Amino acid sequence: MSTTRRLHIGMSLAPTWLSGDAWRRADSRAEEIYGSDFALDIARRSEAAHLDFVFRPDVSCLAIEAMESGSGFASLDPTVLLAALTRETSRIGLVSTVSTTFFPPYLVARQLQSLHWLSKGRVGWNIVTALQGHENFGLEAMPSAEERYARAAEFTRVVHELWASFPNEALLLDRENGRYADPAQVHPIDHDGEYLKVRGPLNLPAFGARIPLVQAGASDSGRDFAASVADIVFAPTPDKAAATELRRDLSRRAERHGRSPGDIRLLPGLSLYLAPTREEARELFMQTHARVDKARKFAAIEQMIGLDLSAWPSDRRIRAADLPLPQLRPGTSRTHVDLLRRLLERESLLPEELLMRPEVLSAAHWQVIGTVDDAVGQIADWAAAGAMDGFIAAPGGSFGSLRLFLDEVVPRLAEAGLFRDRYRGSTFAEHLAEA
Numbered sequence: 001m002s003t004t005r006r007l008h009i010g011m012s013l014a015p016t017w018l019s020g021d022a023w024r025r026a027d028s029r030a031e032e033i034y035g036s037d038f039a040l041d042i043a044r045r046s047e048a049a050h051l052d053f054v055f056r057p058d059v060s061c062l063a064i065e066a067m068e069s070g071s072g073f074a075s076l077d078p079t080v081l082l083a084a085l086t087r088e089t090s091r092i093g094l095v096s097t098v099s100t101t102f103f104p105p106y107l108v109a110r111q112l113q114s115l116h117w118l119s120k121g122r123v124g125w126n127i128v129t130a131l132q133g134h135e136n137f138g139l140e141a142m143p144s145a146e147e148r149y150a151r152a153a154e155f156t157r158v159v160h161e162l163w164a165s166f167p168n169e170a171l172l173l174d175r176e177n178g179r180y181a182d183p184a185q186v187h188p189i190d191h192d193g194e195y196l197k198v199r200g201p202l203n204l205p206a207f208g209a210r211i212p213l214v215q216a217g218a219s220d221s222g223r224d225f226a227a228s229v230a231d232i233v234f235a236p237t238p239d240k241a242a243a244t245e246l247r248r249d250l251s252r253r254a255e256r257h258g259r260s261p262g263d264i265r266l267l268p269g270l271s272l273y274l275a276p277t278r279e280e281a282r283e284l285f286m287q288t289h290a291r292v293d294k295a296r297k298f299a300a301i302e303q304m305i306g307l308d309l310s311a312w313p314s315d316r317r318i319r320a321a322d323l324p325l326p327q328l329r330p331g332t333s334r335t336h337v338d339l340l341r342r343l344l345e346r347e348s349l350l351p352e353e354l355l356m357r358p359e360v361l362s363a364a365h366w367q368v369i370g371t372v373d374d375a376v377g378q379i380a381d382w383a384a385a386g387a388m389d390g391f392i393a394a395p396g397g398s399f400g401s402l403r404l405f406l407d408e409v410v411p412r413l414a415e416a417g418l419f420r421d422r423y424r425g426s427t428f429a430e431h432l433a434e435a
């Protein structure tokens with residue numbers, strides 16, 4: 001029996017089990033991703049396993065060059081999709097992704113608060129500053145990372161002020177005295193800042209329960225922003241050392257912002273290729289990535305770290321000395337750039353080997369390719385080492401990985417005392433507050 005605190009677990013609603021070539025499997029249900037039934041099925045299964053939340057990442061542009069072999073990030077609007085789940089689920093948290101770079105804060109505050117009412121307090125907001133899509137919103141170029149984070153901080157403050165501008169208590173519904181609401185408790189916010197100008201108040205009362213915040217992006221400024229506001233940091237940590245370092249650093253930064261380290265939880269992405277045997281799991285992984293578009297991956301590596309592998313001899317190992325000097329390139333995530341450099345500084349890999357590593361293949365997330373026992377063992381190991389506070393599951397390769405995770409891995413974690421065996425609260429904030 002472990003003495004570790006219980007983990008918090010989210011399930012990605014991005015159909016990660018359709019990535020690579022997995023969508024081509026006969027049982028992939030690829031036809032269903034632009035409706036709500038598929039997401040609802042996953043949300044219901046996740047709720048039956050008592051997960052903290054389902055999570056929908058999102059971008060506001062289409063990667064046409066990737067569409068020949070995959071979805072190119074085409075997807076339903078995440079907040080609209082989650083609205084369809086509110087009446088069909090009752091306990092699980094619903095985390096939507098909304099960028100602070102493109103949308104007006106009044107609209108965002110209203111949409112998320114609406115979803116919060118519809119779900120009776122189960123909403124979370126994944127705050128992203130985004131990496132691409134400026135051309136769809138009338139911007140000449142993507143603002144720099146520093147500017148995006150400065151705007152994100154102001155944006156988040158404004159959204160909170162808007163949520164507070166019409167507090168739940170202002171809604172009286174006092175039939176006897178004929179008082180619908182108390183206008184004295186409703187107030188404009190009169191925000192006039194560096195990036196935003198919003199008068200308020202919001203034309204919707206607050207539901208009451210807090211809306212927890214998730215933030216993704218773990219560069220220096222990303223960590224600092226997260227430590228100032230986030231309940232959850234969703235971060236790529238391909239190995240235990242990276243996770244342990246990030247978790248310690250976030251705790252230190254939280255304290256500097258006057259918060260308790262326990263207020264901020266590190267939930268790495270966890271990519272899971274699961275099968276009854278290790279050989280089958282490996283086979284599933286290899287099949288999924290059999291058609292990796294090398295030219296596109298090499299171009300992405302060059303864009304991130306400036307290393308041109310297009311004519312690199314296949315038997316020549318890449319050494320730390322081969323890495324060009326660090327240089328910030330627009331449109332890249334510093335988090336992912338740092339992780340890729342860190343990998344190549346620590347290990348000397350052949351180009352083929354590099355292409356199969358999570359830093360290149362799957363957004364640098366922690367990866368388990370193996371059996372249910374392997375997954376339970378690794379999760380328990382990371383938990384015991386204090387490397388994380390939970391994770392966001394991203395099953396890969398087939399729907400079978402998702403089923404094995406929810407039907408077998410999660411119950412085993414609950415048996416080991418690492419995860420809840422039932423819901424105790426009904427709002428997302430209450431799930432996160434459970435120790």
Ligand SMILES: Cc1cc2nc3c(=O)[nH]c(=O)nc-3n(C[C@H](O)[C@H](O)[C@H](O)COP(=O)(O)O)c2cc1C
Pocket residue numbers: 056057058059060097099127128129130131132145216217218219220221222223234235236269332333334335336
């Ligand atoms: C794990 C992870 C997940 C992300 N998910 C999204 C997403 O769903 N949508 C989006 O527009 N940006 C996403 N981003 C991009 C971040 O919002 C941010 O723009 C980017 O990481 C640059 O910040 P950084 O320099 O701190 O890494 C994600 C970043 C990370 C690290």
